[in-house]
Amino acid sequence: MINTPPPIILASASPRRRELLALLGVPFDVRAADVDETPLPGEPPAEYPKRLSLLKARAVAETLAAGIVIGADTAVIHRGDILGKPANADEARAMLQRLRGERHRVISGITVIEVATGKTITEACESTVFMRAMSDEEIEAYIASGDPMDKAGAYAVQNVEFAPVQKVVGCPANVMGLPVCHVVRNLRRLGVNLPDTPPTHCDIRYGYHCAITNYVMPDVEQQT
Numbered sequence: 315m316i317n318t319p320p321p322i323i324l325a326s327a328s329p330r331r332r333e334l335l336a337l338l339g340v341p342f343d344v345r346a347a348d349v350d351e352t353p354l355p356g357e358p359p360a361e362y363p364k365r366l367s368l369l370k371a372r373a374v375a376e377t378l379a380a381g382i383v384i385g386a387d388t389a390v391i392h393r394g395d396i397l398g399k400p401a402n403a404d405e406a407r408a409m410l411q412r413l414r415g416e417r418h419r420v421i422s423g424i425t426v427i428e429v430a431t432g433k434t435i436t437e438a439c440e441s442t443v444f445m446r447a448m449s450d451e452e453i454e455a456y457i458a459s460g461d462p463m464d465k466a467g468a469y470a471v472q473n474v475e476f477a478p479v480q481k482v483v484g485c486p487a488n489v490m491g492l493p494v495c496h497v498v499r500n501l502r503r504l505g506v507n508l509p510d511t512p513p514t515h516c517d518i519r520y521g522y523h524c525a526i527t528n529y530v531m532p533d534v535e536q537q538t
């Protein structure tokens with residue numbers, strides 16, 4: 315008898331997460347999870363994306379009888395404040411103006427749930443991002459492009475025209491919304507058979523790019 319592997323379900327509406335997960339070369343389905351993303355009063359910024367990734371994965375897992383569900387959430391943290399997705403152009407402007415020329419943390423929480431057993435793993439991945447000093451005019455043009463509106467912190471590291479990031483310390487895929495190496499590690503922990511993946515930031519020093527995403531950053535410093 316041939317054992318069919320459990321389906322993988324990405325609990326996300328984010329096109330970036332879909333693209334990043336697709337790089338692993340395994341089939342998966344996508345189900346958006348609609349959860350309340352309001353931070354809890356006094357919630358430590360580092361806990362927030364972990365809690366939301368768990369909420370998203372659980373919301374989808376509850377609707378399924380089998381499979382492995384992946385939930386993720388990405389938060390930009392600047393001077394102790396959590397910056398989510400901007401609600402409007404004014405918020406986008408305020409976020410970009412406070413982030414320019416400064417460094418901030420990007421933390422993604424990821425949760426994997428094995429539906430049949432309820433086995434759940436939640437982790438966080440943190441990168442440090444240094445933004446370039448951008449002018450008010452550049453910020454206005456970027457807002458007019460519409461790109462900031464569905465991004466935490468109102469920017470996309472992957473936007474090559476605006477190129478808002480000077481340097482990333484840590485994993486660039488994490489900044490884009492899905493730390494792929496963490497996903498690989500945790501799917502394997504749940505017994506998922508994945509094709510070999512190239513070495514990445516999370517396991518060895520590997521040049522100035524992420525070997526899974528093949529995403530070349532302006533200046534990515536490796537972490538050991």
Ligand SMILES: Cc1cn([C@H]2C[C@H](O)[C@@H](COP(=O)(O)OP(=O)(O)OP(=O)(O)O)O2)c(=O)[nH]c1=O
Nearest residue numbers: 326327328387388465466469470471489490491
């Ligand atoms: C900082 C940053 C965020 N992002 C994106 C990734 C996420 O899609 C988004 C952060 O918002 P999230 O709330 O983490 O995710 P989402 O609402 O887009 O999707 P879902 O909850 O359905 O999974 O910002 C980038 O694409 N590039 C970046 O540089």
